[in-house]
Amino acid sequence: MRDIHGRYPDVLTIATSGPAWAKGCDACKYGIVASPEVTGAVEFYLERVVQAVDGDLTFCTCKAGQRYRVSLLNRHRKLLADAKKDGRMTEAVSNKSHPDIENARAAMLESHGKLNKEPTIHFEKSAPA
Numbered sequence: 001m002r003d004i005h006g007r008y009p010d011v012l013t014i015a016t017s018g019p020a021w022a023k024g025c026d027a028c029k030y031g032i033v034a035s036p037e038v039t040g041a042v043e044f045y046l047e048r049v050v051q052a053v054d055g056d057l058t059f060c061t062c063k064a065g066q067r068y069r070v071s072l073l074n075r076h077r078k079l080l081a082d083a084k085k086d087g088r089m090t091e092a093v094s095n096k097s098h099p100d101i102e103n104a105r106a107a108m109l110e111s112h113g114k115l116n117k118e119p120t121i122h123f124e125k126s127a128p129a
Contacts, residue, residue, distance in 0.1 A: 024064040031064035032057055039111035042104040049075050050104050076101070 024030050035057045038047055051057045052072035059065035079098040 021063045022067075024060060025062040028060035028062060028065055031060050031062065031066070031068035033060050033065070034058040039108050041107035041111040045075065046100060046104045047108060048072055049079075050101055050108060052076070053101070054105075 022030065024032075027033060035051060038044065041047070042050075048057070049072050052069065053076050057069075057072075059069040079100060083098045
């Protein structure tokens with residue numbers, strides 16, 4: 001239940017109120033078998049949409065995986081339909097994309113670049129004296 005400000009007071013309640021199949025099976029977690037690390041560069045749902053469109057997510061064959069896959073692809077289709085309605089997005093529509101998706105993809109790539117540029121620490125054995 002939401003409080004007077006529209007917030008959920010307890011996130012655990014949300015997780016337990018959904019159907020049991022939505023948590024996935026023994027082979028997955030919420031329908032995903034393998035995925036790249038979430039960067040947090042954009043909203044979570046948009047990052048997952050980009051990952052699904054780019055084929056970076058491995059969905060499980062269970063009900064949760066199939067439903068999650070369809071849900072993300074439907075969100076992508078809705079963004080494309082919204083772009084078609086907006087006459088200013090003709091270039092995006094011709095590329096079968098949406099500015100939000102392109103911006104999210106760029107932010108995610110930039111974030112990955114920042115993660116990969118961090119120096120690593122290597123242990124070097126010194127030669128015996």
